[in-house]
Amino acid sequence: MADTLNPPGQVPVTVLTGYLGAGKTTLLNRILSENHGRKYAVVINEFGELGVDNDLVVDTDEEVFEMNNGCICCTVRGDLIRIVNGLMKRRDKFDGIIIETTGLANPAPVAQTFFVDDTVKEKTRLDAIITVVDAKHLPQRLIDSAEAEEQIAFADVIVLNKVDLVSPDELAEVEAQIRRINKYAKIHHATKGNVSITELLDQGAFDLNRVLVHAPDFLTSDEHEHNDEIRSMSFEAEQPIDAERFNAWIGALLAEKGGDMLRTKGILSYEGDDRRFAFQAVHMMADGDFIGPWKDGEKRVSRIVFIGRNLNRPQLRRGFESCQVA
Amino acid sequence: MSETADKVLQTRGKTRELDAFVVKASFDRSGSACAFALGDGEVAILRQGADDWQRIRAHEGAVLALATDAAPQGWISGGDDGRFYRIQPDGTVALIAPFGMRWVENVTSFTDGARTRLVACSAGKKLAVFNAQDEELKVFEHPSTVTGMVFDGKGKRVAASHYDGASVWLVASRSDTPRRLEWKGSHIGITMSPDGDNVVTSMQENSLHGWRLSDNQHMRMTGYPSKTQALSFTRSGKWLASSGADSVVLWPFFGGGPMGKPPTELAGGDGINCTYVACHPKDDLVAAGFADGLVVIADIASARILPVAGPGRGPISTLAWSPDGAHLALGSESGFAAMVDLSKK
Structure with a gap:
């Protein structure tokens, strides 16, 4: 089972993003129609393409605002804060929350909402960001829309939909395009969204070990991508x-480059602690907590993932390595 | 601690486990009964002198808002089913207006005790005001969702909080342009001083912001470790009580304050967050509830604290005084509810 960053009893939240027409x-x-015996509260907006068939549907306007905390990229969905607070008044009526964003939405404000608000942090956990992309039209979307690229960058899980409409070569190329942006997301091929829900819900996006083990990064060069x-x-x-060195380094890095850093995630082995420390950030908003212990005999390797623009590989490598105990 | 802290509750209280999040408690205007709005869509009513807690089904989902009706008896409520209801004194539920899929998140009323009776609610960006016949008088539109609303003491104006400030509307005006009170950020609740001159909002960034309407003076009240869920002016208008810190934070609205004055802090020191405050309808007293379930009444001038209920019954989510100030109702997130008789015996 996946590690969770947060204690039990928290409501898992799944964010569903994807460009218009991708099949979200x-x-x-x-x-919702699969027979899984669970109840979900679904948050949508009125511009949805199709009706949603569910008992508990909340219709909202995506109301983004900028936090007055001196960090320019910290935008938050105030409507989600209200809705989560409202839903918590009938907590026993559902097992999880699914938030569908509009096609043009930048995922950062949704993700940052889970760092900013105390109640949201305390009562829920962001389980995974799922991005639905259209295999046929993604190459064009990546050319004409910055949001399409960011939606892939933010994803923990990518549903590569409508694969029946492309040739094997086109499919390989579109998958390579996705991998160039985000090497660490799980990709599922689908037609008409036919992915087993066990691949989508209860992902525990913080199970970084799984993600990283399956996508080792040893072979990449130290070239500076600019x-x-x-x-x-x-x-x-x-x-x-x-821990002190890491906090000083990551704090300064995110303060300086947070605008370019879309997502940062890490599992760290702190000196003198038998528990794994999970770290994550969206732009400048960062959070971290101890999760389960390292397993007996498990090699205690600390790993960190960066997804963003203008990433300076040698600098990041040196910075992370210098956080090790001398 | 608990045994002595519970003495008032045990000797003067009527208590009940309601098995659902107690969203809001409210006495009706006559003080003859108190209603408790619940997260399961029901409303529990306790009448003075009775031991029976009547439970009625009001909303399909959760009740999100409850307030006293403009009439001498009964209440108004809003829910996540998009309904704005009247709850009659006998527990009958009547629809005032539907709002589709939008949650009805705020309700309030005003009466001058004579002919003027207004009820109002907010759903999404709309704030709707109705007259005594439940006819829609006004619908005010806002730039973003309304997060709180309040009538002034005369029922002439209604103020709403939203992103980047608040809007103050003249209820009877023909023009549909509000006075905009601007301050960047997400404002999540609102109150107005009894004299109608000060509008204060709570903000997502763990602070309060205020505007003095007579001279456009801004007020910033900061230093809270968490969000302020409850704001309440004393009847005298001298103090603004607020939740969101590990004490009851009271800002002085006299002697030039709150600008440049530190707040008075009461009932603090144990690191437990204050989750709700309600000022007494007559005297400079404030009832405060905490995250551990503790409820106290504080005398502001003397700083004396009377414990009402000890810890252990869930975070306090609501407190309400009867209009004469003789009874206090309380409710918790885990479903505990009580009404305490504080009159001289």
């Missing part, structure tokens, strides 16, 4: 991490 609502209706395209990279450290 079809996938949502599939999830452009506005979104890239992802990960680093490992074999010596234990000095």
Whole structure:
């Protein structure tokens, strides 16, 4: 089972993003109609393409605002804060929350909402961001829309939909395009959103071990990529991490480059602690907590993943490695 | 601690486990009964002198808002089923207006005790005001969802909080342009001083913001470790009580305050967050509830604290005084509810 960053009893929240026409609502209706015996509160907006068939549907306007905390990229969905607070008054009536965003939405405000509000942090946990993409039209979307690229960058799980409409070569190319942006998301091929819900819900996005083990990053070069395209990279450290050094380094890094850093996730082995420390950030908003213990005999390797623009690989590598205990 | 802290509850209280989140408690205007709105859509009514808690089904989902009706008896309520209801004194539920899929998140009423009776609610960006015949008088539109609303003491104006400030509307005006009170950020609740001159909002960034309407003076009240869920002016208008810290935070609205003055803090020091406050309808007293279930009444001038209920019954989510100030109702997130008789015996 997946590790969770947060204590039990918290409501898992799944965020469903994807460009218009990618098949988001079809996938949502599939999830809801599958016979899983669970009840979901579904948050949609009135511009949805199709109706959603569920008992508990909340219709909302995506109301984004900027936090007055000195960090320019910290935008938050105030409507979600209200809705989560409202839903908590009947907590026993559902098992999870699914939030569908509009096609043009940047996922950052949704993700940052889970860092900013105390009640949301305390009562819920962001389980996974699922991005639905259209295999046929994604190449064009990536050219004409910054949001399409960010939706892939933010994803923990990508449903590559409508694969029946493309040739094997086209499919390989579109998958390579996704991997260039985000190496660490799980990709599922689908037609009409036919993905088993066990691959979508209860993902525990913080099960970074799983993600990283399946996508090792040893073979990538140390070249300095310097452009506005979104890239992802990960680093490992074999010596234990000095918590103070790590906090100082990551704090300064996010303060300076947070605008470019879309997502940062890590599992750290702190010196003198038998528990794994899970770290995550969206732009400048960061959070972290101890999760379960390292297993007996498990190699205590600290790993960190960056997804963003203008990532300076040698600098990030040196920075992370310098957080190790000397 | 608990045994002595519970003495008032045990000797003067009527208590009940209602098995659902107690969203809001409210006495009716006559003080003859108190209603408790619940997260399961029901409303529990306890009448003075009775031991029976009548439970009625009001909303399909959760009740999100409850207030006294403009009439001498009964209440108004809003829910996540998009309904704005009247709850009659006998427990009958009547529809005032439906709002589709939008949650009815705030309700309030006003009466001058004579002919003027207004009830109002907010759903999404709309704030709707109805007269005594439940005819829609006004619908005010806002730039973003209304998060709180309040009538002034004369029923002439209604103020609503939203993103980037608040809007103050003249209820009877023909023009549909509000006075905009601007301050960047997400404002999540609102109150107005009894004299109608000060509008204060709570903010997502764990602070309060205020505007003095007579001279456009801004007020910033900061330093809270968490969000302020409850704001309440004393009847005298001298103090604004607020939740969101590990004490009851009271800002002085006299002697030039709150600008440049530190707040008075009462009933603090144990690190437990204050979750709700309600000022007494007559005297400078404030009832406060805490995250551990503790409920106290504090005398502001003397700083004396009377414990009402000890910890252990869930975070306090609502407190309400009867209009004469002789009874206090309380409710918790885990479903505990009580009404306490504080009159001289």
